[in-house]
Every structure is written in C-alpha cells, then in structure tokens.
Amino acid sequence: MSFYINGIGAVSPQKSFAEALSSKPAVHYGNQLHCQEPDYTAFIDARQLRRLSRIVKLSIAASSQAVQDAAPAIIDGVIVGTGWGCIEDTVTFLEKMVENQEEALSPTAFIHSTHNTIAAQVAFQLKCKGYNTTYSHRSISFESALLDAALLLAETPAQTLLVGGVDELTNTSFSILSRFDLFKQPQELGSDSLFSLGTAGTVAGEGSVFFAVSGVRTEHSYCQVAAVQTLSFGSTDDAVEAARKMLQRHGLPAVDLLLLGNNGDSKEDKHYDSFETNFTQQGQTLKFKHLCGEYPTASAFGLGLGATLLKQNLSLGSVPQSVLFYNCSPQSHQALVLLRAC
Structure with missing residues (x-):
C-alpha cells in the first residue's frame, strides 16, 4: 500500500516548509495562529474570488501549488480530510436561520456549508471529473484520506491523486472552543515558547496542505x-x-x-x-x-x-x-x- 508524494502545496502560518525548518521560522504571538495567505489571483480568476469562502480559497491555492510542484499530466481524483469543514459558511447559514425565523432561507449558504464543498470546488477549479470524496473523522480525517488514496493507488498505481488536510479558524469557532479551556492565555505567549511553559492548553491553528500522490515515482518525488x-x-x-x-x-x-x-x-x-x-x-x-x-x-x-x-x-x-x-x-x-x- 505504499505510494509516493510527488508534489506539495500549503497555505499555513509559515510561508513555506523550508522556512519552518530553518533556524528562524515565523513566530506568532497570542493563542491563535492564522495562515499567511497568498495573492489568490495567482490561482483563481479575480471575478470568482468574491463568491468563494475563505476555506475554499485556501484549498484551491494549496492544491494548485501541489499540482504545479508535481507537474502531472492529469489529476485523477481529489480526496480531502477536514475535521471542522466550512465553519464560516455554516455560521452564516445558522445566523440567517435565526434572523429569518427559519423562513424564506436561501439554500446557497447551506450548500456551501457542507464538508464536501472543499473537494468539489478544488476539482471544479482543476477540471478534475474523477474520484472525489471527503473524510471528516475528527483528528484522523487527513489520515483517513491518506488510507483511501493508498487503496486507490494499490489498484491503479499510475494515477495521480490530490490528498488534502484543511481546516479554518474563525472568531466563532475559537470562541466556542475556548469555553472548554483548550487554549493558553494570550498574554506574552510566543509560539517559540509553546513547549517550555509546562501549562495546560495549546494554541489554535489552521491550514491547508495538499499532496499530489501516485504509485509511480517521478523526478519530482519527495x-x-x-x-x-x-x-x-x-x-x-x-x-x-x-x-x-x-x-x-x-x-x-x-x-x-x-x-x-x-x-x-x-x-x-x-x-x-x-x-x-x-x-x-x-x-x-x-x-x-x-x-x-x-x-x-x-x-x-x-x-x-x-x-x-x-x-x-x-x-x-x-x-x-x-x-x-x-x-x-x-x-x-x-x-x-x-x-x-x-
């Protein structure tokens, strides 16, 4: 069930993995680590940007980077793991339900709030009409997507699949999770000192990382x-x-x-x-x-x-x-x- 990583794309709190592994990675202060977002017009038509939610833009940017890195002839499938899904759109839909007293609701926000919106939008952007699925299994959502890719590539090794792990951090989600005392207090907290404090709680993060994987090794293989x-x-x-x-x-x-x-x-x-x-x-x-x-x-x-x-x-x-x-x-x-x- 082995396979190869031939390309990687990421939008995260770090500019790149090379920077993250350097002696001076980006240091964030407080108890929230947000992505350093790129210029989305390099990956998405400017006319489409206003219609896409933030998590979809993060995903399209990372998946496009992975495709460019691997330079495959074609993408045969998209598999996404996400624990929280499209939180921003979910909150929008729920707010409209309350404001309109559950009447005359537009279905658009609901459609965009579903977890599989991410994989669908990535496939649409890349014109991939092949296998498309989403896994939402808490902290092993991404690993579940990897296992699915391994099974598919065991049958057809020559395929190239995009496998991604995506989750976004919003003010609403952070506020809700903070009620469970999951995060450290933000005062004078630097991400570089996270492991030296010895206290309860962690820092909230987010990110979108995609991998172009195949059963065939190439010159681009990581x-x-x-x-x-x-x-x-x-x-x-x-x-x-x-x-x-x-x-x-x-x-x-x-x-x-x-x-x-x-x-x-x-x-x-x-x-x-x-x-x-x-x-x-x-x-x-x-x-x-x-x-x-x-x-x-x-x-x-x-x-x-x-x-x-x-x-x-x-x-x-x-x-x-x-x-x-x-x-x-x-x-x-x-x-x-x-x-x-x-």
Missing part, C-alpha cells in the same frame, strides 16, 4: 509513504506496539527521525512523552505544532514537514532516510505514518 495506520480508543502502548510492527514489516530496526504532534498542553503532551520513551527512539526527535497550531488536520502540516526534510535534506545534522510520524488527540484517536527517502 519521499515514499511506506505505511499509514490509525488506532482508535487504544492506549499509547498500543501505538508503540503498532509502530514497532510497522518498522519490522519494512525491515527497519529504527528510524532516523521521530516527528511528534506535541501541542504544548501539559495534559496531552504526557502521551507523546510516553510514546517516545517506550518506543526507545535512538535518532532525532522533532515537534511541529508550534509552527502551525492545533487543529484537526494539523497532521497534514506535519507530514509536509517530514516529506520536505527527506527531499531537501533539511535536517539538524545527519540526513534522515526514514521518518516516523505520530499524532494523537483527546478523542483517543492515534495515527502513525512511516516515510522513507526515495
């Missing part, structure tokens, strides 16, 4: 996605055992780099600490959520970071040949992704 596995309602020990078996199946005694989804929350990071200790990692260990913040599909940003490391050799010393990605969530969902250099 790395091989050797394995993807999700675990629901299991313990950290279960994830450690699954990781060991994953490495054994691929003939690896160890990995060069362990990429962890720590988010700075003292209550949640103990699970990552336990995984790292029990996995007995001998190589390097990196964290990434201080660069993008916490959101359901933040793992897509982490995967893009790992793939860029393997292609551009942007390591902290020795050149990694294998990366094991591990992410978990308070909803008891865990994910493992094994990347290998081409």
Whole structure:
C-alpha cells in the first residue's frame, strides 16, 4: 500500500516548509495562529474570488501549488480530510436561520456549508471529473484520506491523486472552543515558547496542505509513504506496539527521525512523552505544532514537514532516510505514518 508524494502545496502560518525548518521560522504571538495567505489571483480568476469562502480559497491555492510542484499530466481524483469543514459558511447559514425565523432561507449558504464543498470546488477549479470524496473523522480525517488514496493507488498505481488536510479558524469557532479551556492565555505567549511553559492548553491553528500522490515515482518525488495506520480508543502502548510492527514489516530496526504532534498542553503532551520513551527512539526527535497550531488536520502540516526534510535534506545534522510520524488527540484517536527517502 505504499505510494509516493510527488508534489506539495500549503497555505499555513509559515510561508513555506523550508522556512519552518530553518533556524528562524515565523513566530506568532497570542493563542491563535492564522495562515499567511497568498495573492489568490495567482490561482483563481479575480471575478470568482468574491463568491468563494475563505476555506475554499485556501484549498484551491494549496492544491494548485501541489499540482504545479508535481507537474502531472492529469489529476485523477481529489480526496480531502477536514475535521471542522466550512465553519464560516455554516455560521452564516445558522445566523440567517435565526434572523429569518427559519423562513424564506436561501439554500446557497447551506450548500456551501457542507464538508464536501472543499473537494468539489478544488476539482471544479482543476477540471478534475474523477474520484472525489471527503473524510471528516475528527483528528484522523487527513489520515483517513491518506488510507483511501493508498487503496486507490494499490489498484491503479499510475494515477495521480490530490490528498488534502484543511481546516479554518474563525472568531466563532475559537470562541466556542475556548469555553472548554483548550487554549493558553494570550498574554506574552510566543509560539517559540509553546513547549517550555509546562501549562495546560495549546494554541489554535489552521491550514491547508495538499499532496499530489501516485504509485509511480517521478523526478519530482519527495519521499515514499511506506505505511499509514490509525488506532482508535487504544492506549499509547498500543501505538508503540503498532509502530514497532510497522518498522519490522519494512525491515527497519529504527528510524532516523521521530516527528511528534506535541501541542504544548501539559495534559496531552504526557502521551507523546510516553510514546517516545517506550518506543526507545535512538535518532532525532522533532515537534511541529508550534509552527502551525492545533487543529484537526494539523497532521497534514506535519507530514509536509517530514516529506520536505527527506527531499531537501533539511535536517539538524545527519540526513534522515526514514521518518516516523505520530499524532494523537483527546478523542483517543492515534495515527502513525512511516516515510522513507526515495
């Protein structure tokens, strides 16, 4: 079920993955990390821009970058993972329901609020009439999309698929999530100090990361996605055992780099600490959520970071040949992704 990442596109709180891996990544202050948005007219006709929601524009920009990076002859399908979907449009629809007392509602806002709007708009923009689906499964939405891509490419390796992880941060969503004490207090909080505070809570983030993947390696390939596995309602020990078996199946005694989804929350990071200790990692260990913040599909940003490391050799010393990605969530969902250099 292995396949190759041949192109990557991203709109995130960092300008690029190369900058994120440099000695001076973008530092954000406060408890919200918003995307550094590009000039959308480079990807979308200016006449269409006003009709598209922000999350759709983020997705079209990132997916177009991935296509340009991979330079495939054709895109055969679009698969999107999103935990929150089109929140901005959902809020608009609900507000209209209240204002109009549930009468004479325009269906447009409802149509745009559905989760699969993102994949549909990306396919429409790229003129892709092939496979199109959306996964919304909390913190493993993106990994579910990756698994679907792996199954499709096992049947038809020559295809090129776009796989994306997308979620947006809005004032309404942040206000609602803040009621659950999920975020740190914003006073004098810098993203570069996220892991040194040792307090409860994290920082909210958002992002859109797309991958052009295929069962065929090309000159543009970043790395091989050797394995993807999700675990629901299991313990950290279960994830450690699954990781060991994953490495054994691929003939690896160890990995060069362990990429962890720590988010700075003292209550949640103990699970990552336990995984790292029990996995007995001998190589390097990196964290990434201080660069993008916490959101359901933040793992897509982490995967893009790992793939860029393997292609551009942007390591902290020795050149990694294998990366094991591990992410978990308070909803008891865990994910493992094994990347290998081409």
